[in-house]
Amino acid sequence: MNPITDAIRIRTERTNEMEHSSPLFLTSSFVFDNAEEMRAAFADESDDNIYSRFSNPTVQEFVDRMCALEGAESGYATSSGMSAVFASFMTFLKKGDHLISCNAIFGSTHTIITKYLPKYGIEYTYVPANKPEEWKAAIKPNTKMIYIETPTNPGLEIIDLEFAGRLARENNIILNVDNCFATPVNQTPIQFGADIVLHSATKWIDGQGRVLGGVVVGKKELIHEIYMFCRSTGPALSPFNAWVLSKSLETLDVRMERHASNALYIAQKLENHEKISFLKYPYLPSHPQYAIAIKQMKNGGGIICFELKGGLESGRKFLDNLKMFSVTANLGDTRSIASHPASTTHAKLTEQERLAVNITPGLIRISVGLEHRDDILNDILQTLEKL
Numbered sequence: 585m586n587p588i589t590d591a592i593r594i595r596t597e598r599t600n601e602m603e604h605s606s607p608l609f610l611t612s613s614f615v616f617d618n619a620e621e622m623r624a625a626f627a628d629e630s631d632d633n634i635y636s637r638f639s640n641p642t643v644q645e646f647v648d649r650m651c652a653l654e655g656a657e658s659g660y661a662t663s664s665g666m667s668a669v670f671a672s673f674m675t676f677l678k679k680g681d682h683l684i685s686c687n688a689i690f691g692s693t694h695t696i697i698t699k700y701l702p703k704y705g706i707e708y709t710y711v712p713a714n715k716p717e718e719w720k721a722a723i724k725p726n727t728k729m730i731y732i733e734t735p736t737n738p739g740l741e742i743i744d745l746e747f748a749g750r751l752a753r754e755n756n757i758i759l760n761v762d763n764c765f766a767t768p769v770n771q772t773p774i775q776f777g778a779d780i781v782l783h784s785a786t787k788w789i790d791g792q793g794r795v796l797g798g799v800v801v802g803k804k805e806l807i808h809e810i811y812m813f814c815r816s817t818g819p820a821l822s823p824f825n826a827w828v829l830s831k832s833l834e835t836l837d838v839r840m841e842r843h844a845s846n847a848l849y850i851a852q853k854l855e856n857h858e859k860i861s862f863l864k865y866p867y868l869p870s871h872p873q874y875a876i877a878i879k880q881m882k883n884g885g886g887i888i889c890f891e892l893k894g895g896l897e898s899g900r901k902f903l904d905n906l907k908m909f910s911v912t913a914n915l916g917d918t919r920s921i922a923s924h925p926a927s928t929t930h931a932k933l934t935e936q937e938r939l940a941v942n943i944t945p946g947l948i949r950i951s952v953g954l955e956h957r958d959d960i961l962n963d964i965l966q967t968l969e970k971l
């Protein structure tokens with residue numbers, strides 16, 4: 585079956601009620617008929633569910649659908665994207681290890697890498713997302729993992745996954761990819777050599793701004809280690825959230841197609857606007873890594889970013905004059921969202937750190953929703969007029 589079909593048709597076993605839509609197993613634990621069955625489950629001699637921190641059929645349905653979409657052998661779902669990121673680091677990195685990360689990453693991931701990993705004796709090197717020629721020199725004998733986001737948040741840098749996969753393989757390093765911005769219907773990093781792929785399912789996967797969730801998928805033996813870490817430390821996804829997210833996967837492909845076609849339309853209309861000094865969208869030929877984007881992504885995704893000529897003050901004014909857009913911290917929603925990273929998600933970085941990852945004072949990030957494309961465009965145009 586095509587993965588798009590699997591994302592719709594994979595489901596928990598039908599119960600005796602003969603329900604059409606998947607049931608929700610909202611339970612913290614599972615019962616056994618006798619002591620022997622329970623002993624066998626705890627001894628890993630059976631696949632029986634024990635406790636929802638370990639496994640749950642509704643959570644497993646979501647994981648199985650994600651594995652089908654990503655082309656992964658196995659997966660584990662977490663309570664948020666950040667718990668997926670943290671689990672992927674803590675499972676594989678130990679004192680004395682070295683992590684290479686692209687420098688343009690989500691703000692909280694930056695905090696984990698720079699504030700918490702060093703507390704456990706794990707060192708890191710940031711490499712420029714847009715200068716892959718510098719990556720090889722950053723590899724040390726103790727480098728255990730390369731961590732990347734592509735497209736990056738919020739600067740929309742594109743990293744060549746084929747290059748990153750080859751570099752990791754040649755040096756026996758785990759390649760860990762945050763695929764949140766593209767989603768698996770647009771880009772499948774495992775195909776290019778990623779060992780682990782993770783998501784904030786809170787974003788496009790939910791797609792309607794309802795629940796938090798995360799997931800890590802990849803090679804079976806690696807995911808088993810992540811499972812053992814999470815089983816003991818407890819960042820399990822709630823079955824209710826898994827049920828919501830699993831339903832969302834049934835429409836992910838059609839939603840992302842429309843998000844992307846709306847985004848391309850708006851990017852083309854705004855590209856040469858007099859109030860904008862530059863605009864970035866992966867599927868515009870003016871994007872510096874356009875050639876890589878069209879090689880590894882099926883479309884340009886739902887995020888656009890642009891720099892307002894008036895800098896920080898214009899950034900604030902832009903948000904204040906929007907009429908329809910939501911001004912909120914999330915992205916990947918049916919409703920279009922505008923944000924100003926310099927004063928919000930990336931405020932914890934120093935000005936210098938922000939500039940190093942192309943977060944300029946007037947940078948606006950647009951998460952293009954599913955409203956009519958002209959309503960989205962007109963709201964942006966009317967606020968630009970007021971600057």
Ligand SMILES: Cc1ncc(COP(=O)(O)O)c(C=O)c1O
Pocket residue numbers: 664665666667690733737762764765783784785786787796797798
């Ligand atoms: C690229 C990326 N990774 C990870 C996260 C963290 O996800 P969550 O908010 O679900 O913990 C986010 C959140 O915005 C993100 O944009």
